Amino acid sequence: MIRWRSGSADAAGPRPRRGGSRFLARLLTAAVVPLLLAAFPSSSTASHTYKIGFIASITGPGASLGEPERDVARLLQDQLTSARGVVGPDRVRHAVEILIFDDQSRADTAASLARRLINEEKVVLLVAGTLSGPSLAMVPIATEGRTPMISMASARAIIEDPQTKRARPWIFKPVPENLHSAQKQAEYLKAVGTTNVCHLYENTAYGQDTFASASAVFPPAGINIVYGDAFDRAATEFPQVARVRASGCQAVVIGSIPPAASVINVAVRERAAQVRIVHGHGACSPDLIKTAGAAAERTVMPCGKILVADQLPAGDPVKTLNLKFISDYRRFTGGREISTFAGHAFDSLQWALIALRNLSDGLSLERQRDAAREALETKVKRWAGTHGFYTLSPEDHLGWKAEEFAFVTVRGGKFLILPRDQWK
Template identity: 30%
Template sequence: MHQKSSISTRLTLALALVFPLTVMAQVKVGVTLATTGPAASLGIPERNTVALLPNEIAGQKVEYIVLDDATDTTQAVKNTRKLITEDKVDVVIGTSVTPGSLAMIDVAAESKVPMISVAASARIVDPMDDKRKWVFKTPQNDALMATALADAMKKKNYKKLGFIGFADAYGDGWLAVMKDAAQKQGIEIVAVEKYARNDTSVTGQVLKLVGAKPDAILIAGAGTPAALPQKELIARGYKGQIFQTHGAANNDFLRVCGKDCEGTMLPAGPMLVASQMPDSNPVKASAMDYVKKYEAAHGAGSISTFGGHLWDAGQLVVTAVPVALKTGAKPGTPEFRAALRDAIENVKNLPVSHGVFNMSPTDHAGFDDRARVIVKVDGGKWVYQPGL
């Protein structure tokens, strides 16, 4: 009996030596997205994109755990806590909108788990502090996009601007950066209105905007709710130029807005019009790589800039995991999460679908002017505007 036990023990040890990977912890990526609720048109293509990310990185298995937060800030926080405390994830990606992402920061920081937001506001990563050192984001800073808009407005000789935006952190952030960008170009903001993401009417706000007689109006909304003010402005006979933010850069917005979108201009990531850009553009190849993968899975014309933000978050993880593993830290440990945070912060010259990442200790967004273009809705399609 003793001899059989000894043989069994030796066999177990031998198998452990031959198949060491079977006992290694895998990298866990937690994802919380707004796949239902007002921002579902953002969250659904983001969720679809998770399925395109690799299941193995540097010989290490990767598990993605995806939760729906229904565009609800409280649920986004609950999901983040669950992913960290119960699922023991090494990194959190999400959420789709600014209010939820801002609320998630405290959870990520106190748990010392890196977080990559796919929401736009610069407030998610700025000002840098002990909490935000754990937080990164992939959409272009709204300030970067506001500058592009102000430049285009100046070229069009617009002097007076009206503004209507979400009555939350997204709209407030855009108002702040647009005021600054407009002032630098000598553009006066003559009227400011707000509305909620789930409002069904903005007639009162639009009447006030039209009454101020601006040359152009900027709508600071995201997803399909951005169409509501646009349609009302057209219905009320507004003849000036309508601008949107990059939060409206998806096909669902075009579908809901219909013919009322024609002529609208907005800043967007290069991915939206990648096929229209010259081959010399430094982002075209990496953007087209994602476009081809997504459309192969979901059909021609199905691409969304929001899915691109999730793809870019995935590329940060793909790039950072091998670096973190080289430290000797094991997935599932505080040491690995810290090493992963450090690796993301040091990503340099990484072309993705929306730009080229150059992260640093003071910049956790990492994009420059290569991450933006101006597009126009023409014939129900996004058309690249190289002169703006």
């Protein structure tokens, strides 16, 4: 939490001389001070602290995603402390406190924490949900509490009602969707002449959404899913791989996040060595390579640009932003490798800060939340984030397109951009 007090002028010092010198000093002060004030507009400090509720899967199956997200929240809290908070449109400065909580990768825990942060901690916004399941559990709570929530998970249903296909008024996310990932996967599979694929996905909300997205995108692109099946993300044995071999598919698409994505990657590589392995963007983490080892070599996947920032063209504004963020992140964490999930937290929190910078002082909490939601819909325009450019609107609470993905492969234990002319 950021706290500070206004400076006081109570230090004793030499008294000014009386007479002409004192009169001249008064004249100079009267002339110079207005000029200084005009050149350096001051901001007053408000006593009220803005609170952001931050909920991530720091432990449990989603920990490989939630830990870097937590680290980003801590990094930005330090930066906010140094900057003395945010300044609103009325030049009033507010402290900002990021309240960090662990949902343990559980939907029920996430829902309980969301209620606490909205009703007891009185947060202005939530940045909440590493995984799709916990995020979906918090959607009705944030909606009922009329509190903007920015999710760090991917499922489309988080921000869009599946029945009405309309944007959920209070829910936002800067995270690419599995539909975007499936579009890029289909583009690649079609380019390499693959027509029959198998799809293996973890039995979670995220995994199920990857399969639903592939089922919607692949057939129109001339790609048949000849075998699809779910697996438990804690599994170590995969009978599905025997069925992959029997199906004769040319590629296996894996809809999972590490470590489960790594474990099944190894199983497929060991027992069906000749098939291509295509991951989704949920696997874009150094943990995939660390856990899968040599089995990750030659796998391909669409990823956010942050993962290959140093390989982007010079002058790309996304490259400049990412290299600065990566440098700050590595310095803060003692050299940890960056992941797309750190980028999800960074973008989500930056959106929250955009909203806070557009709040005038003196608003009630209810009005702060209303104004924050309005700012998200109207102030995020052609905004450069870690994954590309975003433009939000009342109808679109993601504002990102699949062409912003980088398509990457693993070679020599590193993620490398795979140019389209090298896809075959």
